Amino acid sequence: MTSFIDIPSGSDFPIQNLPYGVFVPPGSDRPRPGTAIGTMVVDLCALEAEGLLETDVFQTSTLNQFMESGRPTWTLVRTSLQALLSGEDPRLKEDAALRRRTLHRQQDVRMVLPASIGDYTDFYSSREHATNVGTMFRDPENALPPNWLHLPVGYHGRASSVVVSGTEVRRPNGQTKPGEGPPIFGPSRLLDFELELGFFTGPGNGLGNPIPISQARDHIFGFVLVNDWSARDIQKWEYVPLGPFLAKNFATSISPWIVTLDALEPFRCAGPHQHDPEPLPYLQSKRDSSWDIGLEVAIQPPERDEEEIVCRSNFRHMYWNVCQQLAHHTVGGCNTNPGDLMASGTISGPDKGSFGSMLEITWRGQHPVKMFDGSERKFIQDGDTVIVRGAAEKDGLRIGFGEVRGKVLPAHSV
Ligand code: MN
Numbered sequence: 001m002t003s004f005i006d007i008p009s010g011s012d013f014p015i016q017n018l019p020y021g022v023f024v025p026p027g028s029d030r031p032r033p034g035t036a037i038g039t040m041v042v043d044l045c046a047l048e049a050e051g052l053l054e055t056d057v058f059q060t061s062t063l064n065q066f067m068e069s070g071r072p073t074w075t076l077v078r079t080s081l082q083a084l085l086s087g088e089d090p091r092l093k094e095d096a097a098l099r100r101r102t103l104h105r106q107q108d109v110r111m112v113l114p115a116s117i118g119d120y121t122d123f124y125s126s127r128e129h130a131t132n133v134g135t136m137f138r139d140p141e142n143a144l145p146p147n148w149l150h151l152p153v154g155y156h157g158r159a160s161s162v163v164v165s166g167t168e169v170r171r172p173n174g175q176t177k178p179g180e181g182p183p184i185f186g187p188s189r190l191l192d193f194e195l196e197l198g199f200f201t202g203p204g205n206g207l208g209n210p211i212p213i214s215q216a217r218d219h220i221f222g223f224v225l226v227n228d229w230s231a232r233d234i235q236k237w238e239y240v241p242l243g244p245f246l247a248k249n250f251a252t253s254i255s256p257w258i259v260t261l262d263a264l265e266p267f268r269c270a271g272p273h274q275h276d277p278e279p280l281p282y283l284q285s286k287r288d289s290s291w292d293i294g295l296e297v298a299i300q301p302p303e304r305d306e307e308e309i310v311c312r313s314n315f316r317h318m319y320w321n322v323c324q325q326l327a328h329h330t331v332g333g334c335n336t337n338p339g340d341l342m343a344s345g346t347i348s349g350p351d352k353g354s355f356g357s358m359l360e361i362t363w364r365g366q367h368p369v370k371m372f373d374g375s376e377r378k379f380i381q382d383g384d385t386v387i388v389r390g391a392a393e394k395d396g397l398r399i400g401f402g403e404v405r406g407k408v409l410p411a412h413s414v
Contacts, residue, residue, distance in 0.1 A: 007038035012400020111256035187411035188231035195356030302383030
């Protein structure tokens with residue numbers, strides 16, 4: 001399928017993708033839902049108002065209503081958009097005035113958060129990441145905690161500080177304990193990124209009604225790239241006994257475009273074997289519940305256009321898949337709502353070049369990364385921009401995520 005809209009080769013957004021986001025058009029201050037195609041954004045609020053979509057979910061400044069509408073509506077909208085953008089349904093292609101009202105160049109619009117995020121959960125589902133962290137901070141012989149292979153470990157994060165790509169991130173001040181002395185207060189010295197992918201929940205389940213793993217897919221609206229900013233020195237001092245708190249609540253950056261499961265269908269693949277131990281019955285899922293999505297992280301130093309790629313990983317490395325995460329999250333009766341965000345946890349692969357955090361890449365700072373400009377990085381410095389990108393590619397088809405970027409500003413003085 002091709003579009004009458006010109007799509008540059010190598011674009012993240014062919015007509016097979018059609019990710020959803022929320023944008024502010026030029027000369028307006030009203031955010032509205034849209035989809036990306038090539039270098040353009042299509043105004044879904046306007047298309048719907050013109051009667052071209054047969055829905056009533058886009059007259060709003062978030063995607064929550066659309067997320068709530070469920071898979072039949074998601075499929076209907078995707079089918080309608082592909083017909084309109086291919087020209088098979090000629091109503092957009094042959095109406096120049098309508099095209100002018102509904103199409104904008106991506107470079108002219110401002111992207112905002114795609115949803116009103118009620119709750120944010122972060123998992124810890126990469127075996128390689130958990131093993132690396134356990135080797136550094138626990139016991140190399142027993143790196144994984146005893147529960148890790150039996151359940152998808154996670155924690156309830158902070159939704160209020162989830163920000164869209166491009167938002168600058170202030171280095172946090174906080175309490176740390178360097179060495180044997182008393183704790184001190186000041187700027188985190190060990191600021192890190194975490195390479196993650198997150199999913200937005202769809203219709204949601206009522207309180208007390210778990211989502212069975214067989215139905216989990218219908219509750220997953222789509223994926224975004226996530227950078228779960230982490231202050232390692234704050235984390236180290238605070239995390240016993242209840243896990244991360246201020247080390248991770250100051251900012252979590254996400255990419256603006258939500259890529260749907262429909263778009264990613266050609267890239268489904270098997271996840272890792274889970275036979276030692278086998279998961280309990282409520283966590284047993286089909287093995288093709290993973291996706292082959294290439295991911296990379298780059299650091300751009302202050303005042304430079306060039307960047308250093310410090311990690312290349314893949315979503316298929318995740319041990320626990322998203323259906324298992326959602327089934328586990330709700331099995332005790334916890335409700336989810338449309339627009340909740342659930343992130344994977346750091347996605348590390350098996351080899352050094354595929355580790356998804358500076359903590360692992362530099363092994364607690366012991367092996368600094370050499371940058372193209374001759375400087376070194378143990379962790380992220382003020383003025384650095386961290387960029388995460390992702391795309392699934394096969395047989396000439398590329399389904400991209402765009403990117404999530406964030407520049408680090410110096411801490412407020414204390
Ligand atoms: Mn994380």
